[in-house]
Amino acid sequence: MTILQALDGYYHRLAQRGEVTAPGWSPEKFGWCIVLDADGAPVDVYDLHDTSGKKPKPKLYSVPAAVKRTVGISANFLWDKTAYVLGRTAGEGKRTAQEHAAFVDMHIERLAGQKDAGLKALLSFLQNWQPERFDEAPFRPEMLDANILFRLEGERGFIHERAAARALVEAAKDGAKAEGISCLVTGKQALLARLHPTIKGVEGAQSSGAALVSFNLDAFTSLGKDQGANAPTSEIAAFRYGTALNHMLTRDGPNRVRRPIGDATVVFWADASNAEAAEDAEDLFGDALDPPTDAEEAGKIGSLLDALAQGRPLEKLRPRFTPGTRFHVLGLSPNAARLSVRFWLADDFEVFARHLGDHYRDMHIEPRPRGWSGAPSVNWLLMKTTALGEKFENIPPLLAGEVMRSVLTGARYPQSWLAAAIIRLRAGDDPLSGWHVSVIRAVLTRDHRKKFQKEDVPVSLAPDEPNKAYQLGRLFAVLENAQRLALGKINATIRDRYFGAASATPASVFPLLLRGAQNHLARLRKDGKDKWIEREIEDILDRLTLDLPRSLPLAEQGRFAVGYYHQRKEQFKGRPEEAGHDDNGAEGDD
Structure with a gap:
């Protein structure tokens, strides 16, 4: 199964639970709403920001699907940023007048003849609006370059949510004209997606989004095909995979590893007929890969992985789990306006769980490293053992991808991880922290198990070790x-x-x-x-x-x-009179 097929399948599970938008719609961030009277005059500006946190944040709203912008000018229907909607921007705005004109012209064409009060008010507003009006109340400078919604005075819903507006969106979607193709994702005859959806939320990528699939140069094309025709994907399949991926990439999404691993933003999901079993697999994987901050909960995950490493069946440890659950892990890295697939892994969840248990066992060393409260995340291990100054941003990205692949597939750890840990020790990192030694033992222990090393490595002090x-x-x-x-x-x-x-x-x-x-x-x-x-x-x-x-x-x-x-x-066990000294004669051996 390909990445796009797996994402397409995941969309259906999300849609059944009402967690994603329908075709023709997309979730976008909004902070402001202009309130119009029946004649289209602006009477107020409503702040939509979420103020529950330390600072206000825009909220997500389902709106008519955003257009794919490259270098041209293209307006969204019933919403857009202030340059298009109001003809004003905080920057220099060389194209602002053309963008605003495109927004107005498109709405005059699509709203002509509409009888709905909200749509008529919006059309009247656009026909009478002058950008200079933004300098007067109720408009605010902080609105510039933000996305704008519209609401009719006296109503709670937005204009794009009205029945007449929804009918226009559906009509545009159903009446689209495009080349019919055999979709590579679904295998069905459907309309070709000339441009694939924009993916947002990948760390380091453009904030406006980047493309997972794109063809913008002759070197990327073949047989005279243009853009999306080089990898024929239907519009509906492109919408579904893009929606599912964007859903997982939301900042606090449950199916996303909180911090990138190297330069890779990691998402994961399960395929199971039983939604509870799929969620249980996702929860376990997320906690194992990125353990909870609570020491007690992290300890429970560590105990579970230890049991898995000892060969206990997963279904005995997690009663809600269904054997045969298919699982997917995707790591995406930024590459200018595009995304690179750092790794893509798919297998039965039992296999992933067993490999995570093996990783936990290979890392085991006594005494435990400082701060080891459960199963340490891959990110933490890399930061502690390879990153200059113990900064996450200094983790070598290629090494991070290789280590992650080894952890999830049970393959041999990269020898460059061993080299990096030893180099950091030679550079002055403290070997008594235990993290470097834990990584070194993991690499050598796995090499021994896979017959690359003749000797195993002791877990704890072994005075009789022949090495x-x-x-x-x-x-x-x-x-x-x-x-x-x-x-x-x-x-x-x-x-x-x-x-x-x-x-x-x-x-x-x-x-x-x-x-x-x-x-x-x-x-x-x-x-x-x-x-x-x-x-x-x-x-x-x-x-x-x-x-x-x-x-x-x-x-x-x-x-x-x-x-x-x-x-x-x-060495100081049993010698309490000496145990209190550290390396420089200060208190505390650790």
Whole structure:
């Protein structure tokens, strides 16, 4: 099933619940309504903004479908922005006069002979309106460039909602003339959509909307076809897929991941004969991909994913779920006036749920990273482990798409994620936060499961682990601790100076560190604190048999970081007199 076919099918489910507009109509944002008397004179301006939040926001209203504007001038029916409706704009407005004339001419033509009081009032208003009138009451400067509706004085409904207006909209839709084609989406004979709908709400794309399907250059066309004829889609199918996608892309839509993953805005939906089962699948997926902020609820999601990873059937964990529910995930990225499909995945929901459980299991490490309250979102993981300054906008977009695809398909994690996490550690990120180590373990654990790595990675401290890189990480942690206990609070520890070099070229760094450790141990002997540290060092060196690798490949550098994390987090257990010190001698080991 293609993206457009899946969206077309989702439209029908939304339409059954009355959540989307019918063909010929579209939801648009409005903040202002002009009130007209029976003769078409403006008597008031009504503020439509939603004032329930911190600042007023325009509201969505169902209006006659918006026209697709490219470079030409084309007016909407019964509504539009102030440049078209009133001939005024906040900007320079080089085309404002032509836009207003187009709006007036179109309405004079379509409203001629109408007997409805509201339509007659609107026609009279347009025939008598002068743009200079905007500078007088009741009009306000903040109306400029906003969409405008009309209402007849003394009535609650808008003029476009009147029966006569609806009849005109339906007549225009049914009487449209276009080339008949066999629709690629439905397979039926229907009228060709020359231009596809505008998609709004994708982060980073043009605020006026962008095209998912478009042909505006000869290089994009074939066989002499013009625009939409290159991918023949019927007008009704184009309307349905555009309406369904725009519905999901609304700012607080339940089927949208709140924050883009890299540069991709992600939406998802289920196909199921049972609406409750579809909603349950969507709720679970949304919470797993973008966990709730409430720690208790996030913990419940984490427990559910853990159960899935252990092989428990989804229908036993979620009684409302229906086996065989089809699920779709779409990631869209901005590309000038168009949209790029960053990823498109479709499968049974059980498969997605199982892969999310596997991801949660692969990320597991003890102790948990700081702030881990449930199942961390992919976005959070990427921000913590790859983004400069831990800023979401600095997440590498291509990497984000690859990681998301791996999480949802169960495929091998990209090796570039492992490299990025290690690079951030070498650049000075704190390995004791646990997030980098959790990602490193996830990449290496999945590689082991898929036979790309011979050795698995321990979940928690494993003193008997045979891997040399892991033991070197442990050794580095013990040497750092010896320095910290001997010198107290200092500006830079050996971790600050040598972590990257020690993990990459152990043979050239550890002899230097071991010589320095003798001075630290000598100072500790005076206080009687050296015995357990010396035992730790000797035990690890015995496992290494003094055979230090000259260099470590990327995967082994990752195991070094895991060993370091485990040792640093576990070494003070049972030693409460030492547990309160952090790396610089301050309170709090974490």
